[in-house]
Amino acid sequence: MIALVRKLLRDLRVPLVVVALLLAAFQVLWARVSQRITEELVPKFTAFLPLGFIRNALFEGTGRLMETLMGGESIDFSRALDMLSVGYVHPLVQSILCIWAVGRAAGALAGEIDRGTLELLLAQPIARWRVVAAHGVVDVLTIPLLCLSLWAGNWAGIAIFGEIDWGSADNGHLLRADPRIFAPGLWNVAGLLFAVSGATMALSAAGRFRGRVMATAVLLTLLQYLVNVIGQLWPAVEGLRPLTLFYYYQPQQIILANRWSVPTVLGPVNVLLVLAGVGAVGYLAALWTFCRRDLPAPL
């Protein structure tokens, strides 16, 4: 299995480096955006108008959507730490994370069937469960790397546009922070990646065409994202939010408030447990399906 894992990592190295660099670069860029807002714009505007007035003016009506995308009412955009944490829930970051997880998992099994290379692989004395397990190992190795690149972006961004302030919890509007404060949020990022990957792997194990599996997984992920966002704006849909993965993606509240659970009808639920559970169930479903199915001949 080590040979297979090595081969899979080798196949992924270019997209992995690209995605890791994108995530890191975005965090660096976001540090600059945060610095501009908290250190330059907010002091300038609050000299004339109270912060509450500006906030209301910005996030009124359709502006609420922007507030929701930035993390909701609890986020104070005049505080550097709050603004930096937006970098974890920004739609672009979530898109990159989900595209990576969906693309990789869709290509893992359905993609190999689609390309016809799975036949070559499974003609060797290798059990099917080992192929799924090898992809699980690849997730276990690549997900931390992506999380670390996100974190490296925080370090670099704060160092370039602000100042690394060891041990400080909060410096208000100044971009002076201890990047270690973001580390707990990475668990949630890893959880989301694993959950999306596991769910897509289940589809991939049953599929034949990478494109179809990818389209289905993207559609389901997007639907969940929209339900989660709309549920924050429209009370009628709010009850559906706990059914989406993104309801359990709360890195901001983990970073800023060390809160690891979200309310559900069953009571408070640990977000990591849910995401890890979804990923694990996805992988188990993939194992169950893939080990029993017929492998179609390549077209």
Next chain:
Amino acid sequence: MPASEWLLEAAELTKDYGSFRALDRLNLTIAPGEIVGLLGPNGSGKSTALRLMLGFLRPTRGWVAIGGHDCWRDGVAARQQVAYLPGELRLYENMTGRQILRFLGQLRQTDPSPVADTLAKRWDIDLSRPLVELSSGMKRKVALLSVLAAPVPLLILDEPTNTLDPTMRHELLEQLGHARDRGQAVLFSSHVLAEVEQVCDRVAILCRGKLVHEQALRELRRTSLVRVVLARPVAEVPPLPGLHVHRREGGHLVLETSGPLPPLLEWLARQPVEELRVEPTGLGPIYRRIHGADAE
């Protein structure tokens, strides 16, 4: 599944896709060191049979075992005994020939390089080039290397000579002969009757998912077709051992004989023969009888 001396044994092997029966109660055995040709047109069930043997498909009924290991339930142990060349060849194009040989060897926990290097040199393959840069024939050669270099008792080849040039076809058939000499068995599906005749010990002919004919090539090689054009039709053909009339149309007579030729030739010498041709029977007439116009 009883223990047996066969390297490969299929019993009542059946595969249905919904209401369509792709393979119907195939019974087939292969002994160590035997080359068996699997013949049949497209859709006759050849590839389905091979895919069942490799554990890609789950049998609807029956079973197939390699080295005593059920190909579906104990697929890893069964495939440990097999090297397979797919008909629709798809390789990891981002790898070089050497990388793919090493990768497949690692999965098999063997080192194919000594044999592969010798063959690569002989077949003029540059193993350092990425597969994406190779022609389809070259890619097939690389795949053949990985199959022939694997130290396994059974080689399963699905239309192995596709996209190969005549020299390489000849070379491959020669290598299969060497494999037999080393004690390896070969199951070999093909459309090309001549190459099956040349290399196989036995053929199995499939038609619409059923095994309709099995023939030892040694027997076939002993039979001859005698084509005769007579000035006038003869009433009776003598009852010589192994002789039967294959076709008779006016003065045209086609005889098939597995017996000695001299008595037949003596009889023909007494007939008003205008033309006479003696040729090996070959698989052609049998195949055409099953699949061609003769089958109607």
